[in-house]
Amino acid sequence: MPWSTSELAELAGTTVNTVRHYHRSGVLEEPERMSNGYKQYGARHLVRLLQIRRLRDLGVPLAQIESVGPGGDTPNEALLAIDADLAASIERLQRARAEIRAIVDGTTTTDLPAGFxxxxxxxxxxxxxxxxxxxxxxxxxxxxxxxxxxxxxxxxxxxxxxxxxxxxxxxxxxxxxxxxxxxxxxxxxxxxxxxxxxxxxxxxxxxxxxxxxxxxxxxxxxxxxxxxxxxxxxxxxxxxxxxxxxxxxxxxxxxxx
Known part of the structure; x- marks a missing residue:
């Protein structure tokens, strides 16, 4: 039994607006419509939507999700670039935490550049x-x-x-x-x-x-x-x-x- 847009969104734990946004972005295929004009989604749409949600939760931008096909073929270059960005973000956050701890401990100050x-x-x-x-x-x-x-x-x-x-x-x-x-x-x-x-x-x-x-x-x-x-x-x-x-x-x- 095909699903409506709202039913698909509920199954995937997202919203109708998000599903429509994915359609406009080209990462989620538009389904066929029934004789009454309503969209009818199948299992492949649900699987693709769940895949998109997973990648989004990992911080993958929509522009790069588009290169990840419905069959799950993921280009290593795209994911390696994302991994590098995540590593840089983690390093930046770790430095920030270290500086905050130093400020709290009184071993550094905020009114001077780092290193001074x-x-x-x-x-x-x-x-x-x-x-x-x-x-x-x-x-x-x-x-x-x-x-x-x-x-x-x-x-x-x-x-x-x-x-x-x-x-x-x-x-x-x-x-x-x-x-x-x-x-x-x-x-x-x-x-x-x-x-x-x-x-x-x-x-x-x-x-x-x-x-x-x-x-x-x-x-x-x-x-x-x-x-x-x-x-x-x-x-x-x-x-x-x-x-x-x-x-x-x-x-x-x-x-x-």
Whole structure:
């Protein structure tokens, strides 16, 4: 005895709308109609519908179910691709669970990029926020360099910079800038990409510049921004002088040889 659409859906544990959706998607064959115009489904339709439901429960997309024939001939390539996607999802979920456990246990924090936990104490709250933003702007190689910079950077001037108020006088600003400049100069020399980060950008140069400007303007007060500008200018002068001196020494050494 043939089944109606509603009877087929009930037997398969699904809905009439789902059966119709499978028809429209081409994964379930349309049955013949009786003289009164009603569809009549047979056992092959029920078996195919149960097969589709099983594959859907496994996470197989409809587009790939279509390649799985009514006879059960399943292309290995399609299922292997699905298996790879599932493995990647499991790995991502396991990493997420591990990070959540670490946060709960207090061994990591959410206000820093992954991998920066060991240097967290060396960063102020604004600097932590800046690192989170940097992670969206720079590639992993650049982020690894930034972590190394934080790890090896001298503390000279950091406390004074953090305590600097917006109305700090010019003398204080210049003094702190001169304290910060040597470390910035060393970074510029050790990591040339800081002067031209184009190859390490995850976003376009324009978006990166706008995002950086908007972020630092909100994180630091006027005096701190002024100090950063002065320290950067001094650092570039120190880096240029050091490079010139090194070149001169090398030339002198070659002449002696």
């Amino acid at each position: 936990e060991d240097v967290a104490r060396r960063l102020s709250t604004p600097e932590r926020s800046l690192m989170l933003v940097y992670e969206q702007l720079y590639d992993p190689e650049a982020m690894a360099d930034l972590r190394t910079m934080v790890e090896t950077e001298s503390d000279d001037g950091n406390a004074e910079f953090e305590a600097l108020t917006a109305d700090a006088d010019d003398e204080a600003r210049q003094r702190i800038a001169e304290m910060l400049a040597p470390a910035i100069s060393q970074h510029i020399t050790a990591y040339p990409w800081l002067s031209d980060p184009t190859e390490h950008l995850s976003k376009g140069p324009r978006v990166t510049a706008q995002t950086f400007l908007e972020t630092v303007t909100e994180l630091f007060n006027e005096a701190q921004l002024d100090v950063l500008g002065r320290a950067s200018a001094l650092a570039r002068e120190l880096a240029t002088a050091s490079s010139t001196a090194t070149t001169a020494d090398e030339a002198h050494h070659q002449q002696e040889n």
